[in-house]
Amino acid sequence: MSVLIQHGTVVNAGGSVKADVLIEGERIVAVAAGLDPAGHTVVDATGLLVMPGGIDVHTHLDMPFGGTTSADDYFTGTRAAAVGGTTTVFDFALQSHGHTLGDALTVWRGKAAGKACIDYGLHMAITDLNPHGGSEHETLREMDAMVAEGITTFKLFMAYPNVLMIDDGLMFRVMQHAAELKALCLIHAENGAAIDVIVAQALAEGKTAPHFHALTRSTQAEAEATHRAIALAEMAGASVYIVHLSNTDSLRELKAAQARGLKALAETCTQYLVLSLEEQMPGKSFDEAKYVFTPPLRSKTNHAPLWEALADGSLSVVSTDHCPFRFEDQKALGKDDFTKIPNGGPGIENRLQLLWHYGVNAGLLTPERFVELTSSAPAKIFGLPQKGQIAAGFDADVLLWNPNAEYTISAATQAMNTDYSMFEGWTVKGNASKVYSRGKLIVDEGRFVGEAGYGRFLRTEANAGGMA
Numbered sequence: 001m002s003v004l005i006q007h008g009t010v011v012n013a014g015g016s017v018k019a020d021v022l023i024e025g026e027r028i029v030a031v032a033a034g035l036d037p038a039g040h041t042v043v044d045a046t047g048l049l050v051m052p053g054g055i056d057v058h059t060h061l062d063m064p065f066g067g068t069t070s071a072d073d074y075f076t077g078t079r080a081a082a083v084g085g086t087t088t089v090f091d092f093a094l095q096s097h098g099h100t101l102g103d104a105l106t107v108w109r110g111k112a113a114g115k116a117c118i119d120y121g122l123h124m125a126i127t128d129l130n131p132h133g134g135s136e137h138e139t140l141r142e143m144d145a146m147v148a149e150g151i152t153t154f155k156l157f158m159a160y161p162n163v164l165m166i167d168d169g170l171m172f173r174v175m176q177h178a179a180e181l182k183a184l185c186l187i188h189a190e191n192g193a194a195i196d197v198i199v200a201q202a203l204a205e206g207k208t209a210p211h212f213h214a215l216t217r218s219t220q221a222e223a224e225a226t227h228r229a230i231a232l233a234e235m236a237g238a239s240v241y242i243v244h245l246s247n248t249d250s251l252r253e254l255k256a257a258q259a260r261g262l263k264a265l266a267e268t269c270t271q272y273l274v275l276s277l278e279e280q281m282p283g284k285s286f287d288e289a290k291y292v293f294t295p296p297l298r299s300k301t302n303h304a305p306l307w308e309a310l311a312d313g314s315l316s317v318v319s320t321d322h323c324p325f326r327f328e329d330q331k332a333l334g335k336d337d338f339t340k341i342p343n344g345g346p347g348i349e350n351r352l353q354l355l356w357h358y359g360v361n362a363g364l365l366t367p368e369r370f371v372e373l374t375s376s377a378p379a380k381i382f383g384l385p386q387k388g389q390i391a392a393g394f395d396a397d398v399l400l401w402n403p404n405a406e407y408t409i410s411a412a413t414q415a416m417n418t419d420y421s422m423f424e425g426w427t428v429k430g431n432a433s434k435v436y437s438r439g440k441l442i443v444d445e446g447r448f449v450g451e452a453g454y455g456r457f458l459r460t461e462a463n464a465g466g467m468a
């Protein structure tokens with residue numbers, strides 16, 4: 001079973017070239033001009049770009065939050081990812097208080113089993129160092145077992161006190177041990193304690209509408225935690241990756257750390273690049289609950305600096321933080337109190353479309369940088385040496401991208417399992433034409449032709465975020 005993709009333009013992070021791509025089984029075996037088509041299934045890619053499938057390193061599928069569960073499970077979520085050109089996701093397994101990391105791994109592998117349509121890795125969120133009490137810090141020892149299982153990234157929350165947050169001392173202990181293991185620490189950077197005070201004051205003043213979710217979580221709260229996380233990582237000798245960096249105040253802290261040569265990376269997410277407080281959350285109606293996620297939408301003035309940081313390398317990755325909830329029966333839980341609105345938005349399907357349209361078409365990113373941000377850098381940072389490139393020996397996760405295809409985003413036609421789109425009615429130019437996952441055609445002109453359970457669990461290599 002071999003497939004020859006002919007007459008396309010191969011786009012890798014390092015450059016573009018007119019070349020044919022030969023796939024045998026699950027791997028790419030040759031990339032060269034004028035390959036002999038005899039004996040192969042031939043696919044004509046004239047006018048198309050041949051790129052490595054997208055890697056979305058930040059998703060929350062089938063995740064419990066505030067008494068409900070995110071609306072995409074591993075089937076519908078990875079199907080939607082595939083339709084949008086993404087062939088690998090990293091989801092977050094969450095340790096519950098009183099339970100071990102092993103328990104969380106069992107639960108999340110169970111959620112994915114028989115459902116994932118594309119390959120997936122897991123990050124492990126640490127919330128409790130002593131799940132059985134005492135002072136032993138048994139979770140630190142368990143980190144070794146996780147790395148042995150191929151889970152080499154640990155998420156730490158500086159927000160959500162009493163739920164997910166761990167204090168600075170415990171975070172520091174995890175960072176010290178992560179440094180020994182060459183594991184990467186992923187940080188949700190917001191000052192949760194200060195935010196909780198501000199939120200309580202807002203509620204006491206009767207400020208219960210959705211946009212107060214955004215107004216009570218300032219850019220300073222995010223920037224302070226970004227600074228603190230990087231400082232603690234420096235003390236511990238650990239590599240750190242700030243998730244969903246949303247604004248210029250935090251960006252300033254990141255750039256200052258990078259200028260000093262510290263091992264600090266960050267991602268931003270699609271929504272922070274194209275949506276804003278002014279446009280989506282003016283404080284007019286409960287409809288704005290559709291945009292309640294954390295960190296919240298920021299002022300438009302943050303857009304240009306974030307795009308610049310993507311172009312100049314200060315920001316390394318664009319992910320989605322896909323965490324979908326239906327408006328009708330899930331977001332509505334917070335009708336009278338914004339703190340009860342499940343946090344998150346649907347975006348896994350639209351990441352490449354939006355980044356291409358508003359980044360590449362607008363002249364802010366080159367096609368090569370687009371590939372780097374959406375696939376190659378995630379593969380490198382998160383320890384997947386077999387993915388993120390169109391070259392012989394790599395997994396045949398291949399995206400045929402039509403830069404001229406126009407597509408209008410709508411909840412009515414999307415694959416995501418939500419009753420709204422954050423980008424309803426937006427027309428973008430550039431869309432996935434065909435998508436291969438390890439050599440298997442899984443999307444054909446917008447139609448999903450893959451299958452539940454095809455996706456494999458990916459064991460990642462501990463490489464300190466590629467910064468060791």
Ligand SMILES: [Zn+2]
Nearest residue numbers: 058060321323
């Ligand atoms: Zn998240």
